[in-house]
Amino acid sequence: MRHLVKGRKLGRTSSHRKATLSALAVALIEEHRITTTVAKAKELRRFIEPLITKAKVDTTHNRRQVFSKLRDKYAVTDLFEDIGPLVKDRPGGYTRVLKLGFRQGDGAELAMIELVDYNDNPPEVLEGKKKRTRRAGKSKKDTPATADPEARQEEVQPEAEEPKKAAADQPVADEPETEPKADAEVKPETEEAKAGEEVQADKEAKAKTEEAKTEAEAEDKPETKTETKAEAKAEAKGETSTDFTVAEVKEKIESMSVEEAKAFIGDDDRVTAQRALQKKIDEASSGEDDNK
Numbered sequence: 001m002r003h004l005v006k007g008r009k010l011g012r013t014s015s016h017r018k019a020t021l022s023a024l025a026v027a028l029i030e031e032h033r034i035t036t037t038v039a040k041a042k043e044l045r046r047f048i049e050p051l052i053t054k055a056k057v058d059t060t061h062n063r064r065q066v067f068s069k070l071r072d073k074y075a076v077t078d079l080f081e082d083i084g085p086l087v088k089d090r091p092g093g094y095t096r097v098l099k100l101g102f103r104q105g106d107g108a109e110l111a112m113i114e115l116v117d118y119n120d121n122p123p124e125v126l127e128g129k130k131k132r133t134r135r136a137g138k139s140k141k142d143t144p145a146t147a148d149p150e151a152r153q154e155e156v157q158p159e160a161e162e163p164k165k166a167a168a169d170q171p172v173a174d175e176p177e178t179e180p181k182a183d184a185e186v187k188p189e190t191e192e193a194k195a196g197e198e199v200q201a202d203k204e205a206k207a208k209t210e211e212a213k214t215e216a217e218a219e220d221k222p223e224t225k226t227e228t229k230a231e232a233k234a235e236a237k238g239e240t241s242t243d244f245t246v247a248e249v250k251e252k253i254e255s256m257s258v259e260e261a262k263a264f265i266g267d268d269d270r271v272t273a274q275r276a277l278q279k280k281i282d283e284a285s286s287g288e289d290d291n292k
Helices: 014-031 038-055 060-070 073-086 149-169 179-220 222-237 246-254 258-265 271-291
Strands: 033-037 095-102 109-115
Touching (some): 014 033, 014 038, 014 060, 014 073, 014 109, 033 038, 038 095, 038 109, 060 073, 246 258, 246 271, 258 271
Antiparallel strands (some): 095 109
């Protein structure tokens, strides 16, 4: 006899058995329903129900005790924040084991273990059947509605015509005048037009002030204005130094002013082009010195 021998070894060592139950418990906490063998399901029930009881009271001590069994902080959080408050009023019996038959590979008996509060479907309420009386009611053949359908239609038609006549006899109320509505509609339109004119005037005033600012800035910077003119001329021609060879660039620079030459060279990184430009600038500066 197996006195004082409780629990199932599940064909595993002690450490392997603890790891298996811990993994099954974490899966049940996350999914609320898992399928395994009957032996593992019954052993898991003994393992997880004390942990759920501890989760009813959310304290640091209880969290540490549960974590020592599960070794998963996310499962501990779900257990104390979701499952614990839900089963607070249930005095035990948090899980349910349902047998599913035998597995087709090794013939192991399968079972499904689930949390009762997450999978507790209430029974369907069946509607009560109508009571049958022993008294025999009159047959439908004797009723006048089924016996003479034409006579019933004739009775219904006059009743339907009477309300129509009463509605026709009532005096028609005078229709309200629509002119005030038109006036009321015109007023909002005129107000909207005025608001639109004010907005347009504000926009025009802002545009004028911006133009005045740009003109003042242009007057303060005459050098940049001339440079931009030269660049504009070069852009209008569509010619840059990168489109020509070095010899052609030198010939063209000789016939240009300094500003046009700068605009013509632009972003040309060739050393010879930069030297030609510098030569043109030096010549221009020396000419100015001679004039002085």
